[in-house]
Amino acid sequence: MAHDTTPQARVAGGDATGIPIASGKSLLRPLKAAEVVARDVVRDITANRLAPGDSLESEAEMLQKYGVSRESLREGLRLLEVQGMINIRRGPGGGPSVGTVDPGNLGRVEALFFHLAGATYQELFQAWILAETTLAGLAAANEDADLRSERMEPFLDRDAHRHEHQELADFVEGHEGFHAAVAALSGNRVLELTFRAYGQLVSHHVATVGDPRPIQDALVETHLGIAEAIIRGYSDAAGQLMREHLEEVIAINIEQLGDLVAGPVEWL
Numbered sequence: 001m002a003h004d005t006t007p008q009a010r011v012a013g014g015d016a017t018g019i020p021i022a023s024g025k026s027l028l029r030p031l032k033a034a035e036v037v038a039r040d041v042v043r044d045i046t047a048n049r050l051a052p053g054d055s056l057e058s059e060a061e062m063l064q065k066y067g068v069s070r071e072s073l074r075e076g077l078r079l080l081e082v083q084g085m086i087n088i089r090r091g092p093g094g095g096p097s098v099g100t101v102d103p104g105n106l107g108r109v110e111a112l113f114f115h116l117a118g119a120t121y122q123e124l125f126q127a128w129i130l131a132e133t134t135l136a137g138l139a140a141a142n143e144d145a146d147l148r149s150e151r152m153e154p155f156l157d158r159d160a161h162r163h164e165h166q167e168l169a170d171f172v173e174g175h176e177g178f179h180a181a182v183a184a185l186s187g188n189r190v191l192e193l194t195f196r197a198y199g200q201l202v203s204h205h206v207a208t209v210g211d212p213r214p215i216q217d218a219l220v221e222t223h224l225g226i227a228e229a230i231i232r233g234y235s236d237a238a239g240q241l242m243r244e245h246l247e248e249v250i251a252i253n254i255e256q257l258g259d260l261v262a263g264p265v266e267w268l
């Protein structure tokens with residue numbers, strides 16, 4: 001069967017592969033000891049208003065405080081470490097410290113779900129367009145005009161973002177920086193986190209599988225147009241320009257992913 005691999009392709013339900021998506025029966029599942037520890041550590045981070053890099057208590061102190069086995073404590077901390085929410089330095093002078101809240105890590109968790117459910121890259125791209133156009137529209141609708149200008153003005157400088165021989169990692173980080181700035185202007189942290197996870201996931205996979213740098217000048221140019229629309233408060237235009245921008249990026253992705261596009265999202 002031939003697959004339509006254009007960005008406009010709309011895959012309803014995708015291929016009939018993968019594990020069926022459950023109806024949510026695990027909603028009320030009781031937490032395991034390690035999850036309880038993880039939850040309590042997170043509560044303490046919030047209650048004590050800790051910031052990234054701040055040290056957490058030592059293992060000995062936590063063992064006493066939470067009253068769990070060493071095994072459960074370590075498993076609980078590991079759960080948070082995988083999400084990037086804490087960092088653990090091993091060895092003398094090491095210990096756990098507060099990490100970050102990074103949609104990239106949420107994207108990795110989602111990739112696992114998407115992969116097992118058999119969700120395709122086409123479905124991911126469709127979701128990504130929906131997500132980023134919504135964020136761009138909300139960013140332009142942000143009532144704080146000064147904030148819109150402040151956050152978007154750095155992206156009006158063409159030359160600062162054009163580096164012909166930029167390292168791939170720097171390019172991806174720079175590109176993501178623009179989309180993160182747009183998302184932050186949306187004024188909704190739930191949307192910012194969940195919607196940005198798609199973009200992070202796409203970027204991670206594209207940088208792993210292919211190389212988006214050949215079109216970077218065009219991307220800088222479209223970022224500029226989106227930034228201008230957001231500054232002027234043109235919500236529909238910002239959304240539309242974002243859509244066109246992503247379709248451009250997706251066209252490159254499709255070329256580089258080849259047959260993978262119609263297959264399930266990989267858990268990389």
Ligand SMILES: [Zn+2]
Pocket residue numbers: 175178179219223245
């Ligand atoms: Zn972009």
